[in-house]
Amino acid sequence: MGTVIFATLRPFSNQQAASLDRVTSFLNTLDSYLGSHPVFPYLLLGTGVVFTLYLGFPQIRYFAHAWRIVRGKYDKSGQDGDATHFQALTTAISGTVGTGNIGGVALAIYLGGPAALFWMWMTAFLGMTTKFVEVTLSHKYREKDANGHIVGGPMFVMEKRLNMKWLAVFFAIATVVSSFGSGNMPQSNNIAAGVEGAFGVPAWITGLVLAGLLGAVIIGGIRRVVQFAEYLVPFMAVVYVVGALAVIGANLEQIVPSFVAVVSDAFSGSAAAGGFLGASFAYAFNRGVNRGLFSNEAGQGSAPIAHAAARTDEPVSEGIVSILEPFIDTIIICTLTGLVILSSGVWTEKHQNEFETFDTQFVAGRYDESVGAEANSLLAHLSGGTPVDRYSGPVEVMAGVPSLSLDYTILHNRSIAEDVRYLQNGVPFSGVVTVTDGSITAPAGITLNGRSLIHSVDLTAEAFTRGAFGEAGRYIVSIGLVLFAFSTAVAWSYYGDRAMTYLFGVGSVVFYRFAYVAGFFLAAVIDTSLVWLISAITVVMMTLPNLFVILMLATEMKQSVAEYWEHFNHEYPKESA
Numbered sequence: 001m002g003t004v005i006f007a008t009l010r011p012f013s014n015q016q017a018a019s020l021d022r023v024t025s026f027l028n029t030l031d032s033y034l035g036s037h038p039v040f041p042y043l044l045l046g047t048g049v050v051f052t053l054y055l056g057f058p059q060i061r062y063f064a065h066a067w068r069i070v071r072g073k074y075d076k077s078g079q080d081g082d083a084t085h086f087q088a089l090t091t092a093i094s095g096t097v098g099t100g101n102i103g104g105v106a107l108a109i110y111l112g113g114p115a116a117l118f119w120m121w122m123t124a125f126l127g128m129t130t131k132f133v134e135v136t137l138s139h140k141y142r143e144k145d146a147n148g149h150i151v152g153g154p155m156f157v158m159e160k161r162l163n164m165k166w167l168a169v170f171f172a173i174a175t176v177v178s179s180f181g182s183g184n185m186p187q188s189n190n191i192a193a194g195v196e197g198a199f200g201v202p203a204w205i206t207g208l209v210l211a212g213l214l215g216a217v218i219i220g221g222i223r224r225v226v227q228f229a230e231y232l233v234p235f236m237a238v239v240y241v242v243g244a245l246a247v248i249g250a251n252l253e254q255i256v257p258s259f260v261a262v263v264s265d266a267f268s269g270s271a272a273a274g275g276f277l278g279a280s281f282a283y284a285f286n287r288g289v290n291r292g293l294f295s296n297e298a299g300q301g302s303a304p305i306a307h308a309a310a311r312t313d314e315p316v317s318e319g320i321v322s323i324l325e326p327f328i329d330t331i332i333i334c335t336l337t338g339l340v341i342l343s344s345g346v347w348t349e350k351h352q353n354e355f356e357t358f359d360t361q362f363v364a365g366r367y368d369e370s371v372g373a374e375a376n377s378l379l380a381h382l383s384g385g386t387p388v389d390r391y392s393g394p395v396e397v398m399a400g401v402p403s404l405s406l407d408y409t410i411l412h413n414r415s416i417a418e419d420v421r422y423l424q425n426g427v428p429f430s431g432v433v434t435v436t437d438g439s440i441t442a443p444a445g446i447t448l449n450g451r452s453l454i455h456s457v458d459l460t461a462e463a464f465t466r467g468a469f470g471e472a473g474r475y476i477v478s479i480g481l482v483l484f485a486f487s488t489a490v491a492w493s494y495y496g497d498r499a500m501t502y503l504f505g506v507g508s509v510v511f512y513r514f515a516y517v518a519g520f521f522l523a524a525v526i527d528t529s530l531v532w533l534i535s536a537i538t539v540v541m542m543t544l545p546n547l548f549v550i551l552m553l554a555t556e557m558k559q560s561v562a563e564y565w566e567h568f569n570h571e572y573p574k575e576s577a
Helices: 014-033 040-053 064-070 087-097 099-112 115-140 154-161 165-199 203-219 221-250 252-264 283-295 302-308 317-320 324-344 372-382 454-462 470-504 506-524 526-554 554-571
Strands: 349-355 359-362 395-397 408-412 419-423 429-434 439-442 447-451
Touching: 014 526, 040 115, 040 221, 040 283, 040 526, 064 317, 064 324, 064 395, 087 252, 087 302, 087 324, 087 454, 087 470, 099 115, 099 165, 099 324, 099 454, 099 470, 099 526, 115 154, 115 165, 115 252, 115 283, 115 302, 115 317, 115 324, 115 554, 154 165, 154 470, 154 526, 165 454, 165 470, 165 506, 165 526, 203 221, 203 470, 203 506, 221 252, 221 324, 221 470, 252 324, 252 372, 283 324, 302 317, 302 395, 317 324, 317 395, 317 554, 324 454, 349 454, 359 439, 408 447, 454 470, 470 506, 526 554
Parallel strands: none
Antiparallel strands: 349 447, 359 408, 395 429, 419 447, 429 439
8 A cells, every 4th residue: 555645735836846746656656566565564574573483582582681792791802893782782773763763653653543553563573583683694794894894784695695796786775875765864854844843943054054963973984973872872862751751641541541542453443533534454554564664674774784893703692782772762762752642642633734745635525524434535545545536626715715615625644624724935825726636736836734634743742742841842852853863864874884885995985975964954955745755665675685685594593593502601601591
């Protein structure tokens, strides 16, 4: 079931609008064959199930052992690597704890209701094993670059172990692209949106300042990156958790009902509630798994690049460390975000907002979301099922207000828009607006605002105002967003850096870093929906070949684990997993 993105209302020329429509249509089509294809969630979760059973639930059996390794209990001097276990872990976590935890969870609930959070949990639990496998194998086949730095990742496994140079090149290219689609564009875009909403700072100013800071960090390479992550990740987690607990505490009576809704809706889908039109099981499942992947990156093959730099000669020990990442990222932080949103009730409420270009559509006829049949018809339409007719015709507007004789309904953010106002270049419009096939085609420069559901960072920020901090909760989200997203951008710059080194050598890195910083600035002013769509595609471009490789090496992985415990038990006979 494809992601439905509507490219309709835009202050562009007709030619620009048509070009943007074609780009959006192509991206939606591509996504329908990748991350939004019904098979993809089953492939991702299925891989986790296979390894969980095949390796005997390592995410449970080795959990305590992972914490002991991180604390340095078994560290030895003289081992190759550029980072400690803790630094590798925090670097990898900084790559996953980002907008997926703040905006991504909100997007999943907005699309799939409470059920989406359940499937994010399942993705994380099974992903703990998947990450264990991919990190172990990547660490095992790491090497040194021309500057003497350790490099590793799935591309080295593909080439050195499977002799699939072509697949390694594809994965490395996908990593470079995904560093922009996952680590760069959504982070910058959400930071800019959050800061502008909380403090009124224009997006371009935020983008410019943070691009400069990003450049200052990544110019130092892996050593500066891990040092940055080591101190920032714990601090930013504490700030966000305190803010989330303040909201949860204020809405404590809704926590149990929220948990019940998450579990009870998991296999039936989420019913309509308030402005939320509902979500089928298939849609909630797909969105939950996809957002779970975007959040913890288990199976994507990105985290192994960071873990390859860890100072240890034992690949399995570093794989065990990586088990902690989905737990911290999704089970803890994403759950807190989800409970804040669900317990506060904001996910079903309509709020005043500016209508984004890709999420707005005119449909023929008057619809009432309180009428079950009409709501179900719109839900099927928005979820890629039976479409409803799109509206074509004139709309008479006086001082921004449409006439009362309406034979159309405006959909925005998967809800029926209310109190809609028409603006032209920011000024209330008077005259006739022409709508063709659900989109405004004339005059130029028409935008809309009104009340509808909100999603991503805006939804999380609104939820954080329903706690002990009141409106100040928005600032917690903004601060958390800046820290989370910026750290993610830093980590992903390293992933792209290593991929460029693999493809073109160490000399190419400087050009990549320049492009990465420039992209971070430009992404601050790109439409949110388009950014999320691009990121969804690039994630899967890495995930599919990575899953193929680790499944091919399942027997080798099991053997490596057995050898590790044989050596460990011999060296530490009084210890246990």
